[in-house]
């Protein structure tokens with residue numbers, strides 16, 4: 001077997017291993033590449049929060065930016081994504097440009113704990129309970145009264161306003 005073929009097989013095996021591992025890494029880990037919100041769920045999140053053109057939607061841990069792209073393109077909102085992982089930041093930047101949304105959505109490559117989020121009117125989160133609990137004091141300190149928070153999959157320790165069971169999303173109002 002040629003040297004090139006052995007290298008190719010090694011690369012494929014490593015990629016397969018990473019994909020397999022990504023299912024067991026927690027979703028807020030920078031390594032968990034495949035935990036993401038699909039377009040259907042993103043639309044349901046926007047509907048649940050009644051997102052409109054006057055909203056500023058923050059996605060804390062914005063991944064590939066799908067939820068913000070839907071919020072901006074289909075619901076007219078402005079968006080701010082905060083993503084710590086360089087690969088996902090890079091992918092979301094490309095997707096933003098290919099959707100011509102650079103003037104409506106901004107992605108920051110930062111830790112969301114270090115970003116002031118007071119101007120948000122809507123917050124999207126898809127994070128594990130431990131990460132959500134760590135964010136609670138920030139929510140209580142920085143968010144304006146009436147800010148809507150939509151959490152995909154995991155509960156937040158706040159009074160629940162609405163629960164869309166079909167899409168597994170919950171709405172909270174600060």
Ligand SMILES: C[S@@+](CC[C@H](N)C(=O)[O-])C[C@H]1O[C@@H](n2cnc3c(N)ncnc32)[C@H](O)[C@@H]1O
Pocket residue numbers: 027028029030031035036037038059060061062063064065066067082083084085088110111112113125126127
């Ligand atoms: C489960 S994914 C969700 C991605 C996206 N919100 C979605 O729904 O498709 C969680 C994301 O949070 C990011 N993340 C985790 N901790 C973070 C932090 N402290 N600051 C910024 N991003 C973070 C991860 O890199 C990952 O992209």
